Amino acid sequence: MLWRSVVFKLWFTIILLVAFVLMILTVFLLEFFEDFYVQDAEENLMNQAENVAVVIDQHKETSLTLDTIDQLLAPQTSVTVFFTEHDFWQNKMDANKPSIEPSWFVSNDEISGVFNSNESVRKITTLPNSNAEIIIVGMPTVDNNGAIYVYQSLEVVEETTTKATKIILLAATIAIVLTTIFAFFLSSRITAPLIKMRRVAGELSRGEFNTKVPVLTHDEIGELAISFNRMRRQLNYHITALNQEKSQLSSILKSMADGVITVNKQLGVMLINPPAEQFLSQVNFQGDNEDYTLPQELRKTLQNVIEEEQEYAKEIVAQGRNFVLVMTPLYIEGEARGAVAIIRDMTEERQLDKLRKDFLANVSHELRTPISMMQGYSEAIVDDIAETKEEKQELAQIIYDESLRMNRLVNELLDLARMEAGHIQISKENVEVKPFVKRIVKKFHSIADEQQIELVEHVPVDLTYSFDPDRVEQVLTNLIDNAMRHTPNSGKIEVKVDESNNELTFYINDNGSGIPEEDLPFIFERFYKSDKARTRNGQKKGTGLGLSIAKHIVEAHGGSIYAKSQLGEGTTFIFSIPQ
Template sequence: MHKFRWRLTLIFIVIIGCSMVLAGVYMAKLLETSYKDALVINMERELKLIIATIDWNHGGNDEEKERYYTEQARRLKDSAAARITVIRTDGRVIGESDEEPVQMNNHLDREEVKQAQKDGLGHSVRYSKTLGHNMLYVAMPIGTSADNAGYLRLATDLRDVENAVHKLWLFLLLGLGLLFLIAGGISFRIAYGLTRPFDKMIRVARQLSHMNYKSRVPVRRKDEIGDLGHAINTMADSLEQQMNRILENEGRMKAVLEGLINGVLMIDKDGRIALLNRSAEKILGFRQEELLGRQYQHANLAPELTELIAMCFGSMDQIRDERTLYFPEEVLLEINLRPMVIGGEDFAGILIVLHDITAVRRLERMRSEFVANVSHELKTPVASVKGFAETLLAGALKDEETAKSFLQIIYDESERLNRLIGDILDLSKIESKRVPLQLSPVHLNSFMDHTLQMLAPEAQKKNIELKLQVEEDLYMEADEDRLRQIMINLLSNGISYTPDGGKVSVTVQAMNVVNGEDPENIRFVIADTGIGIPRKDLPRIFERFYRVDKARSRSSGGTGLGLSIVKHLVELHKGHISVESEVGAGSRFIIELPVLH
């Protein structure tokens, strides 16, 4: 184990050292190249400036030209910070800032001159025997290729670049030495830590046995020990995935069961209650804690349900039946019992689904009653119209007064029939929510004045006093047509069922006013001094076709749908209606509607 530890440490040191050396060489080379490229660019700029400054068409013989260009080169040397050489097209040096031109060799074969002749700019690096160090040479043609007067060359010292590279190497070597020391310590520590992986594996195995499936072995090796760690981790992953899948399926099934509106009850093969959802708790009137694990015969279930469970255990067939349970409240249930078989052979218990059909049956009964009532209400005026028409056809037309009386009855019954059909259609639209409210601001003072004026002739016939009390400048948001329909229905009923000389009053007031702010609700109170409604009939007066006094209702021309329409219109306005009445003293209908929707 010690040899492995030292070998691993040495590998880390070699890897780190090689990486640092390669990085240092790359950085030194990059620095040197970048510096040289920058020098070439600057020297190219200097060359262009010098070429533009010197007169290259200077006359005279070769000696005079050499003297002139040498003077110019030495004059510009300090400003260019470089050695300047003027080369003729045949390679002869005719101007030099540092040496005598006559003592210099032909420069036509210099690499930078060849490149300048070919590409318009040339540069090269080589060792200068005269100066004893490397120099960078940059050459450029003087003039165009057609009237080329020679080449101008600049040479600069590369000692600054070499010194920078030397400093980089020194820094690299010092850093590498320090890094070797640090890497050696860290590598030894890592190697020492990797020699004890079995402790971690044993610890992870113990945690897995205690159902901590998130525990893992930190594997950093690729040998047999690393393979063992991977195998333990793979086993832990598989266990964790299976447990997560089981928990997910369990949670999904629980969410589905709790979200069902039907009650679900499961009895295992031994007759114990194994499962029930929230809907089943509500239907049966027991909590899970009171039923789970108990025998169904001793769980105090409804006798009707216990009987069906026993029948299913006895026949092992699916059973569907409708039974009424009376605890905790009366409810009509559709009960489905199905034996559960696992693998096609093993009996696992009975699944019971409880479906509350009380509302469905009530709606069916209401629908049947409505059809019967409509048929009955339609039959009466139709029979009257038919009977009087037959009488007229049989010869009553000859008696003018009798004929006129019969025709008036036929007309009144047809009007009643028309009102009945209109109310039925109106109620159908309102109940099916096919009447959208056209909300707008309503000034209640003028609204109620206009409504009472519409009913004034009807009240005057019976000498009934109409009284109105409305707070000043009271507004609300409502469907004005529907609100007027509510008021007219209630006021017409009050007028119809109030004896001659009575009184019908309307009071409108703001409710829930806090600190002088706008009210939240408006209360309408329609009161009369009529015959009143018996207490036993008050809960049913808003039902369709319900009449307290059928003879009086028919004589007044009512359809039996007015109050039902009123109730639905009030609820469409998000309001509430109630009634107070005393036989012989009159009735009070109280409506509260929100100011804003």
């Protein structure tokens, strides 16, 4: 709106101030000129009366005296001369001069004092039987025997005053017009930099810091523009620094493995990172909906942390995962204004701790069995329980087999430890896949024939690929051996190789007992074994390390391995190696 702008307000203020000053000045000037013209008229009439008195005193001849008086008087002036109180003379009257009966001078108490006290009289009065005003002066003659009254109409003074008033009002009007133009020019010139600053300030509020206010003058407004530009640069610098810090903080929070939740005093979430969102979605899990609101239990705990200003730690189990929460007060200017909760997922640590304990238990269990058997059979030999040579030979063979089993277990443990430590070495070379697979499968033909298992391979001809043949042979051997141990008599095992999308994929399929669905996610863990009833031959038990070793070898090649199984119908192990 125009009337709300600084230009209008400044312009209107200047106009109002000048108009007020001109109005006061006009009033005083009109009063001054009116009084001046009245006094000037009185002085003029008094001079004429004095001249008339001198003429009357110096000339004794009446006719000559009266003619001289007529010549001395101004055209608009009238005179009445009283030689005595009843002997008077008036000059010739015309339509433009006021006419007064001589008796009125004698009977009017306000001016008759000229006869009584011989004092001069100056008076503005109204004519008898009329509303016309006159200026009248009176003075005694030189011999004090008579009186001289000179008067004229006040209209003459009013005409002069009216002309002066018109001139003053015209000058005031011209002054107001000029002032209006000057005020508008001045206000526009003064406020132009302010308008530009307002526009630049609006751009600053929208985050645009590149616009500069031009410095047009070197006065206070110019200094204001310089200060505004300096403020813009400083604001741009600080906003950029804050954005960089915010971006760094956001990147740090997003890259943190631990969850972070910051709440204010009203428990409103001010800051949260993705791990914390995942934690809340798991805590508030309801069907397929994700809810990131704070649970009631956590809200109460955070409220206690803020009110008591003490650190607090607790553990929460959600969706089968263990979370440890460490909550501390958030201080701002020495007062607790909120709280920070650090959320750490301890599931992996707990699982690793459990695996460590299970590892020790499994190793102890796997070693205890062969050691017990070796101890028992060796005692039988020492105590001569085996009497014949054939019996001693049989016991010695059992002790030898168990020692081999222990050696195999220790070697596999050492291999697995090296692989998990990252010390596995892969020596890739170009290998013809068909002869390679055929040679490995051939090693199991005798065992397959013994167990009446059909063992076949399907490998494309002329397929050459780059991988570590020794390590891949170890994987295939473990998987085929695993299939042999879980495939019943008259069963079938297929080894298939396929190449697509620059990946070499191996399929080891059997129609054995299969793996329960709940065991599939854990079959590649160390010493993990599903239902022992799935083992075809109780005398041929694995160590539980073969699949774990196979997984590490495949991943060392940059590939992946997984299994598909259906209980009672069979299992398929699939692993891929990229080119």
